[in-house]
Amino acid sequence: MSELKMILSEGRDKLLKEAGFHITIPPEQGLAMKADLCLPWRKLRVMKRWMKSWGANMASEGKQRSLMKSQLSELPVEGESVPFAFNLKRGGYELCPAPLAYANDLQSMLFHLLEEKQRLNQLTWHNGVIPDNEIWVKIGGDKGGSSFKTSIQVVNIDKPNSVRNSCVFVVFEAPDCSSNLHHKIHDQIDHLQNSCWRGYTIRVFMSGDYEFLCYMYGLSGAS
Numbered sequence: 001m002s003e004l005k006m007i008l009s010e011g012r013d014k015l016l017k018e019a020g021f022h023i024t025i026p027p028e029q030g031l032a033m034k035a036d037l038c039l040p041w042r043k044l045r046v047m048k049r050w051m052k053s054w055g056a057n058m059a060s061e062g063k064q065r066s067l068m069k070s071q072l073s074e075l076p077v078e079g080e081s082v083p084f085a086f087n088l089k090r091g092g093y094e095l096c097p098a099p100l101a102y103a104n105d106l107q108s109m110l111f112h113l114l115e116e117k118q119r120l121n122q123l124t125w126h127n128g129v130i131p132d133n134e135i136w137v138k139i140g141g142d143k144g145g146s147s148f149k150t151s152i153q154v155v156n157i158d159k160p161n162s163v164r165n166s167c168v169f170v171v172f173e174a175p176d177c178s179s180n181l182h183h184k185i186h187d188q189i190d191h192l193q194n195s196c197w198r199g200y201t202i203r204v205f206m207s208g209d210y211e212f213l214c215y216m217y218g219l220s221g222a223s
Contacts, residue, residue, distance in 0.1 A: 022055050022056075023055060023056040023057065024056075024057050024059075025051075025056060025057065025058040025059060026059055027059035027060075027063040027064045027066075028067065030058045030059050030064050031064045031067055031068055034064070035164075038163070038164075041061065044061070048061075075103055075105075075108065075109050075112060076103070076104055076105065077102070077103055077104070078101070078102060078104050079100065079101040079102075080099075080100055081097045081098065081099055082097065082098070082100050082172075083095040083096065083097055084096060084097075084098045084100075084175070084180050085174070085175070085177055085180055087175060087177075093177075098172060098174045099172065100170075100171075100172040100173075101171050101172070102170045102171070103169040103170070105188075106169055106188040106192055107192050107195050109152070109167070109169055110137060110152060110154075110192065110202070111197050113154060113167060114135065114197055114198075118198075122157050122158070123156045123157065124156055124158060125156060126156075130155065130156060133200060133201060134200060134202075134203050135155075135156055135197060135200045135202050135203070136156060136203045136205065137152055137154055137155060137202065137203070137205070138152070138155060138160070138204075138206070138207040139151070139152050139153075139189060139204060139205070139206055139207065140153070140206065140207035140208040140212070141181065141208050141212045141216075142208070143175075146173050147171055147172065147173050148171065148172055148174065148175070148176045148181075149168045149170070149171045150168065150170040150181075151166040151167055151168045151169065152166075152169055153165045153167070153207075169188075170185055176211075177215065178215040178218065181212075189204055192204055
């Protein structure tokens with residue numbers, strides 16, 4: 001078996017060339033693979049080199065980035081440096097500038113997601129659990145490392161809690177205290193709660209751990 005593997009390994013490229021066998025992965029498929037596997041660009045480059053050794057050529061990173069940019073052109077994302085509250089070791093807070101990135105139109109972002117899910121026939125009302133004239137969405141936050149991310153999830157799909165169903169619309173490099181969480185979030189949520197898509201009423205639910213929910217609702221904690 002080891003000799004066979006050695007022969008196959010040594011003659012693989014020659015056999016593939018003689019047979020004219022090759023695989024070309026277009027940018028659309030490469031970008032879809034990156035998203036499905038949750039790969040950063042660095043790991044995608046490693047996979048691209050490995051696949052090339054087996055005769056599978058993936059579209060260049062430049063073409064994939066250009067495609068991604070064109071697909072996201074309808075979802076304008078902005079970034080700026082704004083003052084955030086940071087804890088002091090001696091107690092209290094101080095305001096310091098920190099980076100903030102956000103989708104400046106959450107409603108358009110959600111409607112774009114819903115149009116895509118409808119096109120793929122992925123929308124469901126969970127056998128009547130969700131009223132047939134409503135679309136439910138969840139908004140939650142998560143602190144990881146030095147950054148905090150706020151994401152939106154469509155509940156009207158088979159696996160609403162899947163990480164692949166999470167779409168980040170606000171991220172900043174600061175603590176997740178109450179004053180910081182108000183940046184670019186509350187106004188957009190209020191606007192979303194009073195909107196409709198294709199005749200469906202949008203219902204917004206907050207999700208997350210107890211601390212996050214207390215911050216969002218302005219509560220001091222358990223009484």
